[in-house]
Amino acid sequence: MAAYVIRRMWQMIPTLAGVILLIFFLFNWVGGDPAQVLAGKISNPEQIANIRKQLGVDQPYWYQLWVFVQQVFTFDFGRSWSTNEEVSKILLTRVGPTLTIMVPVLVIETLLAVAFAIMVAYVRGSLTDRAIMVICTTAMSISFLVYIIFAQWLFGFKLGWFPVQGWSESFWRNLTNYAPLPVMLAIFVGLAPQLRLYRSFFLEEIHQDYVRTARAKGLPEKQVMMKHVLRNALIPILTNVGIYLPGLFVGSFLLEVFFSIPGLGREIVTAVNRSDFPVIKAVTVYLAMLTMFINLLVDVLYKLVDPRVSFK
Amino acid sequence: MSAVLPKHIPVVRQASPGLWALAWKRLLADRVGMISLAVVVAFLSMMLASYAGLIAKDWSKERGVSYANPSFMAGAENLEAREVTHRDFGTQAKPVDLSDIDPLAPRYKEWEERAAKIAVTEVKRAETLPFGGDKWGRDVLEKAIKGSEVSIFVGLTAALFATIIGTILGAMAGYWGGKVNDLLEWFYNIFTSIPYILLILAFAAVFKKGLDTIIVILALTGWTGIYRLVRAEYIKHCGREYVKAAQAIGASHLSRMFVHILPNASHVILVQLSQHVVQFIKAEVILSFLGLGVPVDMVSWGTMLAEAQNELVIGKWWQLVAAGASMAFLVTAFSMLTDSLRDALDPKLK
Numbered sequence: 001m002a003a004y005v006i007r008r009m010w011q012m013i014p015t016l017a018g019v020i021l022l023i024f025f026l027f028n029w030v031g032g033d034p035a036q037v038l039a040g041k042i043s044n045p046e047q048i049a050n051i052r053k054q055l056g057v058d059q060p061y062w063y064q065l066w067v068f069v070q071q072v073f074t075f076d077f078g079r080s081w082s083t084n085e086e087v088s089k090i091l092l093t094r095v096g097p098t099l100t101i102m103v104p105v106l107v108i109e110t111l112l113a114v115a116f117a118i119m120v121a122y123v124r125g126s127l128t129d130r131a132i133m134v135i136c137t138t139a140m141s142i143s144f145l146v147y148i149i150f151a152q153w154l155f156g157f158k159l160g161w162f163p164v165q166g167w168s169e170s171f172w173r174n175l176t177n178y179a180p181l182p183v184m185l186a187i188f189v190g191l192a193p194q195l196r197l198y199r200s201f202f203l204e205e206i207h208q209d210y211v212r213t214a215r216a217k218g219l220p221e222k223q224v225m226m227k228h229v230l231r232n233a234l235i236p237i238l239t240n241v242g243i244y245l246p247g248l249f250v251g252s253f254l255l256e257v258f259f260s261i262p263g264l265g266r267e268i269v270t271a272v273n274r275s276d277f278p279v280i281k282a283v284t285v286y287l288a289m290l291t292m293f294i295n296l297l298v299d300v301l302y303k304l305v306d307p308r309v310s311f312k
Numbered sequence: 313m314s315a316v317l318p319k320h321i322p323v324v325r326q327a328s329p330g331l332w333a334l335a336w337k338r339l340l341a342d343r344v345g346m347i348s349l350a351v352v353v354a355f356l357s358m359m360l361a362s363y364a365g366l367i368a369k370d371w372s373k374e375r376g377v378s379y380a381n382p383s384f385m386a387g388a389e390n391l392e393a394r395e396v397t398h399r400d401f402g403t404q405a406k407p408v409d410l411s412d413i414d415p416l417a418p419r420y421k422e423w424e425e426r427a428a429k430i431a432v433t434e435v436k437r438a439e440t441l442p443f444g445g446d447k448w449g450r451d452v453l454e455k456a457i458k459g460s461e462v463s464i465f466v467g468l469t470a471a472l473f474a475t476i477i478g479t480i481l482g483a484m485a486g487y488w489g490g491k492v493n494d495l496l497e498w499f500y501n502i503f504t505s506i507p508y509i510l511l512i513l514a515f516a517a518v519f520k521k522g523l524d525t526i527i528v529i530l531a532l533t534g535w536t537g538i539y540r541l542v543r544a545e546y547i548k549h550c551g552r553e554y555v556k557a558a559q560a561i562g563a564s565h566l567s568r569m570f571v572h573i574l575p576n577a578s579h580v581i582l583v584q585l586s587q588h589v590v591q592f593i594k595a596e597v598i599l600s601f602l603g604l605g606v607p608v609d610m611v612s613w614g615t616m617l618a619e620a621q622n623e624l625v626i627g628k629w630w631q632l633v634a635a636g637a638s639m640a641f642l643v644t645a646f647s648m649l650t651d652s653l654r655d656a657l658d659p660k661l662k
Contacts, residue, residue, distance in 0.1 A: 014498060014501075015498070015501045015502055015505055018499070019502050019506065022503075027514075028512060030465055030518045031518035065372065079326045126537075137647060140639070141644035142640045143594065143597055143598075143613075143617065143640070144594075144599065145598065145617045145636075146617065146632065146635075146636035149621050150624070153625065157625060203522075220392035246507045249570075253513075254598065257602070268510065269515070270406055272513050272516055273603065277517070280513070280517050281513055284514050287510055288506045291479060291507065292505050293508070
């Protein structure tokens with residue numbers, strides 16, 4: 001087990017190096033001269049040279065790359081180009097609101113999707129099953145934007161059940177007052193594709209021989225479904241949740257933009273609009289690292305769910 | 313021995329239907345698949361007609377009053393349009409007489425006369441439009457048609473490019489294996505270790521805005537899934553007898569990769585292509601909404617939704633419905649067509 005984890009960590013190094021190279025290539029090469037962007041329209045060559053020196057982009061590329069690598073490992077990306085705030089501080093303050101929204105979404109959505117999927121899979125082929133699948137397909141084809149715009153208008157503006165948008169200092173107030181509408185929206189939109197996917201996972205298991213054996217033994221249906229089928233279907237479900245996990249930190253940037261939630265997602269969109277490269281670079285590198293660790297964590301979790309898995 | 317063989321053996325060859333003929337036959341039998349295919353073809357021809365200027369050519373003409381009502385609710389009050397009219401021609405309070413202190417006062421009369429000489433053609437603006445108007449009185453229906461042109465074009469081209477990149481890289485990795493495979497797997501790991509949305513935004517941050525840019529971004533970030541599947545197909549096919557036979561008759565590597573193996577992996581690629589079109593149409597709408605997509609002078613479903621957000625508050629729902637519904641129709645049909653395609657091409661499934 002320990003040997004497996006160490007070997008996996010070892011394998012992360014080339015990938016991480018590649019991520020750093022890709023980001024460096026994008027922002028220091030393709031991105032062009034940031035001084036032109038920052039200096040704005042009224043700028044003389046002297047000013048531009050000055051800004052270039054401040055940012056360090058007048059240095060040769062190998063030196064810039066070295067600086068970038070140092071930044072990654074010292075968690076010090078300097079200051080934002082547009083607000084002059086420290087990048088590390090921006091990131092730390094923005095994670096909270098994003099998680100306030102996304103953790104409830106992930107937990108509730110997964111539980112609901114698993115519960116519905118096992119029910120639908122149990123009555124597979126029936127009218128209920130087919131009706132739910134058609135509803136899911138149709139619901140999935142409507143743009144997330146349309147749902148947000150409509151729900152914000154209906155529940156926030158017309159009915160006034162929730163605040164249209166906003167955020168406060170107090171965590172509790174955020175959770176009970178500002179978060180419910182975005183959370184409900186995210187669950188509503190995410191449920192359909194997950195339900196469809198998990199249903200197919202359950203269907204795959206229901207046809208297996210061990211299910212027939214369990215029934216033949218005379219086990220009650222409830223036990224067959226909840227103990228045998230559910231436990232086996234948990235493996236692909238876990239993988240799927242693992243794929244979603246890194247996205248938890250980006251949050252649903254659309255929701256954050258619409259509901260003025262000061263989270264990471266909105267920060268990234270703002271940074272992209274303002275060409276605030278340090279912020280985007282930092283977020284991308286750290287999220288890539290996080291993704292790699294989460295993938296490792298999921299692989300280790302397999303072992304807990306499925307004793308047949310062995311670490312080679 | 314050979315002398316006794318007859319020169320002409322009458323060969324009756326029953327041409328057995330190929331994969332595509334069989335798949336087409338299965339698709340024809342699939343009612344849902346045919347309906348979705350018809351919807352998709354209808355949308356594509358609408359897009360082509362709009363591109364050729366046959367329909368929705370004058371989408372940018374401001375023909376109606378501001379936020380003109382849809383024809384079917386002609387009686388509804390249109391406060392916004394009335395407000396504009398009142399501001400321009402309505403009764404205004406008599407202005408305070410300032411002629412004593414206004415240095416320009418003596419010339420007002422002269423200016424008024426000169427202004428009167430200039431002919432102003434008053435455009436008669438329609439009170440209602442078939443499906444309502446936007447803020448500038450443009451027909452929402454025509455706008456949605458024009459918008460479909462951009463959205464579908466982006467989705468199709470980006471998916472095509474992503475498929476080409478993914479197929480070529482996947483073929484190389486699967487066929488050559490070894491060092492090439494290691495290198496490409498490294499690329500794959502890099503691209504998939506960054507959350508997809510973040511990857512798109514990072515690319516969007518460094519490229520200039522424009523229609524071609526979105527296509528490039530979506531293609532450069534979206535190839536990974538196709539790469540993985542094509543690679544698996546190539547690994548599977550590489551050791552098969554027919555490839556060995558091709559090698560024996562002297563087919564080059566390129567020929568073996570793309571003439572012999574590719575047709576056998578094409579069903580996977582086609583389904584992926586179709587899936588990615590849907591995915592990219594959705595992505596384009598979101599990018600355009602955020603202002604990272606199409607330029608301001610163009611219209612896409614995403615920019616329409618961006619406008620619709622503010623219109624809904626004043627009760628003008630038609631733009632939201634026009635853009636949202638046309639997108640939903642196309643995406644539903646395309647997804648169902650993809651499912652049917654998969655069933656038709658791979659009967660072993662299910």
